[in-house]
Amino acid sequence: DAGVIQSPRHEVTEMGQEVTLRCKPISGHDYLFWYRQTMMRGLELLIYFNNNVPIDDSGMPEDRFSAKMPNASFSTLKIQPSEPRDSAVYFCASSLGLGGPADTQYFGPGTRLTVL
Amino acid sequence: AQSVTQLDSHVSVSEGTPVLLRCNYSSSYSPSLFWYVQHPNKGLQLLLKYTSAATLVKGINGFEAEFKKSETSFHLTKPSAHMSDAAEYFCVVRDYNNNDMRFGAGTRLTVKP
Numbered sequence: 001d002a003g004v005i006q007s008p009r010h011e012v013t014e015m016g017q018e019v020t021l022r023c024k025p026i027s028g029h030d031y032l033f034w035y036r037q038t039m040m041r042g043l044e045l046l047i048y049f050n051n052n053v054p055i056d057d058s059g060m061p062e063d064r065f066s067a068k069m070p071n072a073s074f075s076t077l078k079i080q081p082s083e084p085r086d087s088a089v090y091f092c093a094s095s096l097g098l099g100g101p102a103d104t105q106y107f108g109p110g111t112r113l114t115v116l
Numbered sequence: 117a118q119s120v121t122q123l124d125s126h127v128s129v130s131e132g133t134p135v136l137l138r139c140n141y142s143s144s145y146s147p148s149l150f151w152y153v154q155h156p157n158k159g160l161q162l163l164l165k166y167t168s169a170a171t172l173v174k175g176i177n178g179f180e181a182e183f184k185k186s187e188t189s190f191h192l193t194k195p196s197a198h199m200s201d202a203a204e205y206f207c208v209v210r211d212y213n214n215n216d217m218r219f220g221a222g223t224r225l226t227v228k229p
Contacts, residue, residue, distance in 0.1 A: 004159070040221075042219060042221050042222060043206065043219040043220075043222075045216075045217060052171065056216075091159055091160070093159075093160075097166070098191075099148070103148060103165070103210070104162050104165065105160075105162070106162075107152075107159030107160040107161070108159050109157075109158060109159045110157075110158075110159055
């Protein structure tokens with residue numbers, strides 16, 4: 001398996017523009033997670049899905065952020081409009097399950113977002 | 117709610133010497149604990165995890181960690197550091213009551229030749 005795939009790897013945009021980050025989880029994994037990593041706040045869980053259904057979006061910073069998972073092999077994280085403070089590395093991760101041996105999250109390489 | 121504290125933001129060791137990265141946690145319930153490693157410009161990779169089985173957990177690349185409930189600690193160790201171990205290490209705790217996963221702030225490990 002190719003692992004978790006994220007695109008783009010780098011994104012530079014201007015304030016106010018819409019940004020869409022993409023993730024393809026490992027085939028067969030039922031859980032998908034979106035994280036944000038910054039120097040100031042470290043790693044933060046934004047939202048996670050189980051079988052394509054959002055379970056917990058309490059980490060989504062505000063209404064400008066939205067995430068979807070239209071099918072088991074694809075998820076998007078959208079920021080509209082983007083702001084400079086959204087600059088961060090965004091990671092997607094997937095796992096077979098929660099708890100026990102299945103509770104191992106596999107991370108993608110991340111998307112480095114810069115909002116000017 | 118659970119939380120995790122990594123006691124050192126930066127650890128520097130010489131190649132071939134032991135590594136100790138410290139992690140303390142708080143949890144209302146029986147936690148699961150994880151150590152992840154992040155190399156520069158890479159995603160996180162699981163090193164090892166504790167899920168209420170053996171308290172001494174062995175992971176990849178020669179790392180291991182011991183769960184000590186009385187000390188609420190889950191320190192990561194390796195007998196002999198290698199240059200390739202230089203990376204950022206994250207301790208993570210999960211309460212199974214709420215499936216909430218909390219990451220520590222990270223410890224940057226530097227390995228000197």
